[in-house]
Amino acid sequence: MAGQSDRDLGMTPPGADRSTDSYLPEHGNGGYRVLHYDLDLDYRVVTNRLAGKAIITAQAVQSLSRFSLDLGRLRVDEVRVDRQRADFTHRAGKLRIKPDKPVGYGATFKIEIRYAGAPVPIAGRWGDIGWDELTDGALVASQPNGAPSWFPCNDRLEKAGFLVRISAATPYTVVATGDLVSRRRGATSTTWVYERSEPTAPYLMSVQVGRYELIELAAGGVIQRAAVPPRLRTVFRHDFGRQPEIMAALEAMFGPYPFREYVVVVADDDLDDPIEAQGMAVFGRNHLDGQRTHERLVAHELAHQWFGNSLTVADWRHIWLNEGFATYAEWLWSDVSGGPLAGAHANHWYGWLAARPAAVAIADPGVDRMFDPMVYKRGALTLHALRLRVGEKAFFAMLRSWAAEHRHRTVTTSQFRNHAARFTTESLDDLFTAWLDRPELPPMS
Numbered sequence: 391m392a393g394q395s396d397r398d399l400g401m402t403p404p405g406a407d408r409s410t411d412s413y414l415p416e417h418g419n420g421g422y423r424v425l426h427y428d429l430d431l432d433y434r435v436v437t438n439r440l441a442g443k444a445i446i447t448a449q450a451v452q453s454l455s456r457f458s459l460d461l462g463r464l465r466v467d468e469v470r471v472d473r474q475r476a477d478f479t480h481r482a483g484k485l486r487i488k489p490d491k492p493v494g495y496g497a498t499f500k501i502e503i504r505y506a507g508a509p510v511p512i513a514g515r516w517g518d519i520g521w522d523e524l525t526d527g528a529l530v531a532s533q534p535n536g537a538p539s540w541f542p543c544n545d546r547l548e549k550a551g552f553l554v555r556i557s558a559a560t561p562y563t564v565v566a567t568g569d570l571v572s573r574r575r576g577a578t579s580t581t582w583v584y585e586r587s588e589p590t591a592p593y594l595m596s597v598q599v600g601r602y603e604l605i606e607l608a609a610g611g612v613i614q615r616a617a618v619p620p621r622l623r624t625v626f627r628h629d630f631g632r633q634p635e636i637m638a639a640l641e642a643m644f645g646p647y648p649f650r651e652y653v654v655v656v657a658d659d660d661l662d663d664p665i666e667a668q669g670m671a672v673f674g675r676n677h678l679d680g681q682r683t684h685e686r687l688v689a690h691e692l693a694h695q696w697f698g699n700s701l702t703v704a705d706w707r708h709i710w711l712n713e714g715f716a717t718y719a720e721w722l723w724s725d726v727s728g729g730p731l732a733g734a735h736a737n738h739w740y741g742w743l744a745a746r747p748a749a750v751a752i753a754d755p756g757v758d759r760m761f762d763p764m765v766y767k768r769g770a771l772t773l774h775a776l777r778l779r780v781g782e783k784a785f786f787a788m789l790r791s792w793a794a795e796h797r798h799r800t801v802t803t804s805q806f807r808n809h810a811a812r813f814t815t816e817s818l819d820d821l822f823t824a825w826l827d828r829p830e831l832p833p834m835s
């Protein structure tokens with residue numbers, strides 16, 4: 391379908407609307423890069439209807455007689471490019487646009503898309519990802535491929551700024567990733583405006599709608615808020631009571647928190663796993679039990695703000711740079727908070743991995759193993775092995791400068807290897823090759 395007619399349209403070379411990501415080849419589009427997304431949304435909770443207008447500011451990196459965006463199953467009503475109506479087709483998750491006249495190489499242009507419908511998650515090998523209805527509200531958890539479930543985007547790991555304006559019935563609290571710019575209450579609905587000025591990958595944008603109470607978690611320092619069902623307020627305050635201390639501990643180890651605020655949302659539904667978004671983490675009510683059973687996940691999600699969100703992998707095959715680091719943060723927090731030492735966690739998980747077939751080279755685990763616990767645990771063990779090799783001082787200096795030098799950018803495994811090499815006089819090639827490139831589990835030290 392796409393091939394023949396697309397070539398007929400002219401100047402864009404074949405394949406230009408394919409992503410460069412090796413694990414998500416069907417997402418992402420070539421020929422331009424997005425600078426900014428302006429999303430104006432109206433959401434009806436009871437009927438799960440979303441109506442939106444997206445204004446996307448992009449820059450052409452080649453002359454464009456046509457281009458495409460990713461968008462799930464919402465209906466597109468109108469597309470304009472630089473205010474002129476444009477022809478489009480929308481099939482199989484691709485919105486293909488043919489502007490009235492080609493966009494010149496290097497030109498900055500605006501794409502305006504009106505769309506509506508009942509948002510549904512993107513189905514795939516990881517289950518249902520993206521905009522999801524809750525019992526009484528909605529949540530968005532898009533890693534890795536759910537962003538097109540609620541807005542048209544270039545769904546690759548390229549970062550842009552965002553402005554999200556969203557209206558919903560007044561009893562509901564709406565939290566979107568970003569700083570709250572304004573909240574205006576109308577007769578029946580309230581409009582919330584959030585601005586995300588730090589460059590952000592589409593998958594890290596999120597909207598949370600529910601009957602939440604907003605709680606302040608920390609005074610001074612990084613603003614820490616929570617959106618929690620009122621009846622869970624007390625248990626939440628206990629289970630997340632040490633989050634400000636976790637924030638301080640991670641800042642001491644990783645450097646300054648990379649955003650202005652951190653918002654924790656507890657959905658009034660059970661969720662399999664908590665999930666990170668930009669400046670935000672989303673937990674299920676099942677992650678609260680009044681006994682801090684899941685405190686390691688509080689540390690894990692917070693650590694993603696440095697590793698995953700500020701530093702975002704340039705390609706999903708580098709996922710261990712997110713998950714190995716966030717897992718190691720769990721062990722580090724355990725260590726500094728009087729729990730088992732990081733080395734004890736390392737020994738435990740080394741044994742766990744040794745009891746399994748060595749099937750994953752974590753520098754490129756394969757798309758089916760992207761979220762495999764082996765990638766998480768072995769990624770953390772790689773960092774522990776590196777720490778044993780280079781020593782405490784060099785290890786933490788290396789981590790802090792890794793976070794600082796690549797703040798709000800994308801990163802790769804080879805960049806990390808080169809970075810770590812600066813902190814020791816001896817070669818780390820054998821260590822990284824054994825831990826990252828080969829499936830066999832190497833000795834710990």
Ligand SMILES: [Zn+2]
Nearest residue numbers: 690694713716
């Ligand atoms: Zn994680």
